Amino acid sequence: GSRGGGPGPQPRARRVLVFPLPFQGHIDPMLHLAGVLHGRGLAVTVLHTRFNALDPARHPEFRFVAVPDGTPADVAATGRIIDIILAMNSAMESSSSAAVTEALASAALADPRAACLFIDANLLAVHRAARKIGLPTLVLRTGSAACLGCFLSYPMLHEKGYLPPRESQLCTPVPELPPLRVKDLVYSKHSDHELVRRVLARASETVRGCSGLVINTFEALEAAEIGRLRDELADLPVILAAGPLHKLSSNSSRGAGSSLLAQDRSCIEWLDAQRSGSVLYVSFGSLAAMDSSEFLEVAWGLAESGHPFLWVVRPNLVRGCCDDDSVRRRRLPDGVEDAVRAGRGVVVRWAPQQEVLAHRAVGGFWSHCGWNSTLEAISEGVPMICRPDAVDQMMNTRYVQDVWGVGFELEGELERGKIKDAIRKLMSEREGDEMRERAQELRGKVEGCLESSGPSQIAIDKLVNYIQSL
Numbered sequence: 341g342s343r344g345g346g347p348g349p350q351p352r353a354r355r356v357l358v359f360p361l362p363f364q365g366h367i368d369p370m371l372h373l374a375g376v377l378h379g380r381g382l383a384v385t386v387l388h389t390r391f392n393a394l395d396p397a398r399h400p401e402f403r404f405v406a407v408p409d410g411t412p413a414d415v416a417a418t419g420r421i422i423d424i425i426l427a428m429n430s431a432m433e434s435s436s437s438a439a440v441t442e443a444l445a446s447a448a449l450a451d452p453r454a455a456c457l458f459i460d461a462n463l464l465a466v467h468r469a470a471r472k473i474g475l476p477t478l479v480l481r482t483g484s485a486a487c488l489g490c491f492l493s494y495p496m497l498h499e500k501g502y503l504p505p506r507e508s509q510l511c512t513p514v515p516e517l518p519p520l521r522v523k524d525l526v527y528s529k530h531s532d533h534e535l536v537r538r539v540l541a542r543a544s545e546t547v548r549g550c551s552g553l554v555i556n557t558f559e560a561l562e563a564a565e566i567g568r569l570r571d572e573l574a575d576l577p578v579i580l581a582a583g584p585l586h587k588l589s590s591n592s593s594r595g596a597g598s599s600l601l602a603q604d605r606s607c608i609e610w611l612d613a614q615r616s617g618s619v620l621y622v623s624f625g626s627l628a629a630m631d632s633s634e635f636l637e638v639a640w641g642l643a644e645s646g647h648p649f650l651w652v653v654r655p656n657l658v659r660g661c662c663d664d665d666s667v668r669r670r671r672l673p674d675g676v677e678d679a680v681r682a683g684r685g686v687v688v689r690w691a692p693q694q695e696v697l698a699h700r701a702v703g704g705f706w707s708h709c710g711w712n713s714t715l716e717a718i719s720e721g722v723p724m725i726c727r728p729d730a731v732d733q734m735m736n737t738r739y740v741q742d743v744w745g746v747g748f749e750l751e752g753e754l755e756r757g758k759i760k761d762a763i764r765k766l767m768s769e770r771e772g773d774e775m776r777e778r779a780q781e782l783r784g785k786v787e788g789c790l791e792s793s794g795p796s797q798i799a800i801d802k803l804v805n806y807i808q809s810l
């Protein structure tokens with residue numbers, strides 16, 4: 341086909357529809373996948389909810405359709421992802437169901453006709469609507485292969501008594517899912533475990549019932565985990581590890597394209613003026629939050645570490661504190677203000693993260709270990725301090741520390757002295773250097789995957805052929 345060579349002059353043979361779950365960590369990989377498929381000559385329509393609606397102007401190459409999802413405003417306002425997933429699905433299965441089917445049907449009939457619909461695993465309601473009109477669905481799993489393995493094993497994990505987790509068993513190994521321990525499994529520290537169980541049962545149903553699965557990971561990173569999925573999901577016609585998608589997609593769908601918050605690019609100029617490998621980048625993704633006392637410890641830890649830092653403080657980072665002014669201005673302690681005035685630190689509301697991680701000045705990443713952040717760090721060879729908060733972040737941390745050896749967990753209560761020590765270890769001690777070397781090796785493996793004969797490119801070739809055959 342027209343791999344890497346752009347669409348060419350001939351009309352696009354088929355269309356794909358994509359419907360991401362409307363959260364940053366799910367929107368980005370779906371639009372990257374859309375970008376990759378568009379680059380291979382397919383027409384793309386992006387379906388999106390009114391909640392966290394996407395901006396069509398940023399992607400002139402795609403067609404956009406807003407789907408009336410019916411998510412109640414009061415649930416959307418909570419920002420609680422589990423509650424929003426359930427409410428959104430339930431509305432799309434009842435009050436908005438006709439509207440969803442209609443939106444899918446008309447998007448699928450646009451010229452050229454749609455071959456299939458890519459959905460997030462959390463959108464069972466959309467999968468069911470697509471089935472009604474005979475449109476095949478493929479699932480894009482935006483998390484790791486290990487994480488999907490955990491979702492699919494949820495009934496077993498309950499039967500065997502690992503879940504819901506008991507305090508006394510948190511360090512018990514789960515031999516069925518090596519190298520995970522009970523505390524690394526997906527469960528919620530913040531909301532009702534039964535809700536998590538319901539959400540994951542629905543996600544598993546979506547995956548088991550779809551016509552193909554694409555996972556944003558790569559063979560060299562998760563060979564065993566991908567192999568286990570192939571055994572477990574042997575009925576699916578295709579299971580493809582096609583990541584890291586942000587490295588495969590065309591320029592227009594990278595970077596700022598699908599950001600829900602505006603990226604502050606001023607930090608790049610500051611990075612340009614810093615020594616190579618000297619800066620610690622600190623970001624906890626789009627959802628993880630902390631108490632104001634923890635926030636102060638982070639701030640003082642950064643201030644007292646003596647290392648240059650770039651810190652993302654988004655509006656809702658501190659629990660119970662939702663506007664920029666209260667978070668950024670009034671609450672930043674003197675130590676951070678001094679560092680900023682001295683040019684040693686920069687605080688932004690939202691950073692161009694992929695560009696930041698690729699910058700030669702960045703030598704370490706303090707992260708919550710969301711899967712996208714983890715993949716982005718690995719892709720640029722940046723070692724990590726891990727501070728997982730929820731969902732898959734605990735298991736991502738386990739892999740970063742114990743399987744790939746490219747970072748370590750900062751455990752227990754957040755306290756400035758411990759933070760300072762962790763930063764020193766990562767940025768200026770031998771252990772940190774060794775992690776950096778391993779991160780560089782892993783980055784080499786990412787590059788191998790992306791080469792024209794590499795496994796991820798071959799996965800995309802297979803995917804395009806499969807789509808054309810539908």
Ligand code: UDX
Pocket residue numbers: 363364365366368482483599623624625626627628652689690691692693694709710711712713714716730731732733
């Ligand atoms: C959520 C879950 O928390 C995560 O565990 C799951 O794997 C995916 O969904 P999130 O918490 O937002 O995602 O984290 P992550 O997966 O790391 O995604 C955040 C995205 O936002 C990354 O692609 C990152 O590059 C981007 N980002 C983050 C920015 O562009 N700028 C920033 O300042 C911070």
